[in-house]
Amino acid sequence: MGREKMLKRTPLYELQKRAGAKFVDFHGWELPLHYGSILQEHHAVRRGAGLFDISHMGRFWIRGPGAFAFLQKTTSNDFRRAPVGRALYTHLLNERGGVMDDVVVFCLRQDVYGMVVNAGRRQVDWEWLRTHTGKAQMELEDVSEESAMLGLQGPSSPKLLEGFCPSALALKRFGVLQTQYDNQRLLVSRTGYTGEDGFEWIVSRSVAPSLWERLLALGEPGRLRPCGLGARDTLRLEAGYLLYGADIDEEHTPLEAGYDWVVRWDKGSFIGREALERQRENGFSKKIRGVKLLEKGVLHAGASVLFQGKGVGKLTSGSFSPSLGVGIGMGYLEEKLPAGARVEVEVRGRRLAAEVVPLPFYAKGK
Amino acid sequence: MPNPEQCRFAKTHEWIFAQGNQATVGLSDHAQREISDVVYVELPVVGRKLKAGESCAVVESVKAAFDVYAPVSGTVTEVNQELHNDVSRINQSPYEKGWMFRLEMEDPSQWSRQMDHAAYQEFVKSAASSH
Secondary structure (H helix, E strand, C coil): CCCCCCCECCCCHHHHHHCCCEEEEECCEEEEEECCCHHHHHHHHHHCEEEEECCCCEEEEEECCCHHHHHHHHECCCHHHCCCCEEEEEEEECCCCCEEEEEEEEEEECCEEEEEECHHHHHHHHHHHHHCCCCCCCEEEECCCCEEEEEEECCCHHHHCCCCCHHHHCCCCCEEEEEEECCEEEEEECCCCCCCCEEEEEEEHHHHHHHHHHHHCCCCECCEEEECHHHHHHHHHHCCCCCECCCECCCCCCCCCCCHHHCCHHHCCCCCHHHHHHHHHHCCCEEEEEEEECCCCCCCCCCEEEECCEEEEEEEEEEEECCCCEEEEEEEEECCCCCCCEEEEEECCEEEEEEEECCCCCCCCC | CCCHHHCEECCCCEEEEEECCEEEEEECHHHHHHHCCEEEEECCCCCCEECCCCEEEEEEECCCEEEEECCCCEEEEEECCHHHHCCCHHHHCCCCCCCCEEEEECCCHHHHCCEEHHHHHHHHHHHHHCC
C-alpha cells in the first residue's frame, strides 16, 4: 500500500520513543509532536523549562577571510553587529526581495561563522549560497548530518545550568561560545524560538543522547519536560515569531512580514536590496498582522479574515494560545487595518468575532 | 455513569451507553489520547434529528479539528453544557464527566449492532498495526 517513505531520525529518537513521544513527519524528519500533552509542554516552557530536539535544523560552516563579505552580500542584516561571540538573526533574500530562508548566524572567529537554517530549506539554501560564492575566499560546509542540536528553553533554564554549564550563564541574549563536553567540541548560544530565556547547543551526533539525558536530569519532572514540535509552534506563535513556509516564503519580503528590523539599509548592497527599496517607496497592501478571537475557538492557517463583510486576507498560522486561552493567528492582512479593528474569521462556515492585535501576542513578564 | 465495559463503540471512536431508548455519547479513551489536549468543542443543538453516521459535533486540539459522528439515529435531548466551561473533561474523564450529548434513539437495536468494548479494543489494535 502506498509509497513507503523513509523518514530521517535524530540521534535522540530512541530516547524520545521511550519517553512516550508521538511522532510526526516534519520535512522528512520523524520528530516528536508531543509527549502526551502540548498544553503541559507549553506551560512548562512558560513557567519552568522545556527541552527540545532541534537536530533537524540544517547547520553550515562558512570559513575563510571572505566569509564576512559573503554574509553581508547574501543576507539582509548587518554582520558588523555580529562580532566574535555573537549571533544574528537574518534573512536570505532572492533578487525580488522574497525570503529564501530565515536563519541564525553566529560568529565564532573573525573568519568562522556557523549558520542554522530551516530543515525544509537546507538543500535550497545550500545551492543558493553555493551559486553566490563566486570568487569569495571562503568555503562552505554542511555539517547537519554529523551534528545534533538541543534547546533548553524557559525562565528556569539559567538556574538549571548553574552546576552543569556555568560558562553559558555569562552569555547575553544572542551570545555564543565554544566549550568542551565529553572531550568533544560543543557550541552553546543564548538563543531560542519560544519567547523565553534559553540556550541552544550544537554537538556531535554521538554525544547528543548523553547530553539530552544529563540536561533532562537537571530538573524535576513536570517542571522540566521534553517538548515536541506542537509546543514549539504554540510558543513561537505567541511570541510573534515567523515560521518559514507558513508565514514567510519567496513570494513575501521581510517588509511585508513586518520584520523591517532585519533589513539594514545602512550596510551597503545585498541581494534583494533594490527590490526592497522599490517596495519601501511604492508601499504595499498587505502585511503580517496578528488576530485574536473574541469568542471561543481555534484558528488555523488558511482561514479567511473579513472586515466589514469584505475579505482582507488569510491566516498563514493559527492555533489555540495556551497562555492566553484563546484562538490566535497571523497572516497577510490589509496594511491599513488599524490595531483593534473588529474582524471576523471564517471557521468551518461560521464567522467568529476577532480583533486585529499588535504582535507579539505574548511577551515575557507582560 | 457508564464504565467502558457497558458501552458500545463506533468505528469513528464514539462510545454509546444506552438505557431504554436513551443513549449517551462521548469519545473513547483511545480517541481522547490520540487527539490529546482538547481545547474547544462544538456540540449539536438540542432537538436536532441525527442520522447514524452524521457529523454532529467537533472537538479541537491545539493542532487539529476532529468530527464527532452520531453513532445511532435519533433526536438530541441534552448536551453536556459543562464542557463549555471545562473542555478538558473530555481528556480527563472520557466516560463520565466528558460525555458529549444524549439522544432519544429512533431504533434502539442500532445500538446493539455496534462493537462491544472487547471488539473495539481489537479494532483499535488492528488499526494501529496496519499503519
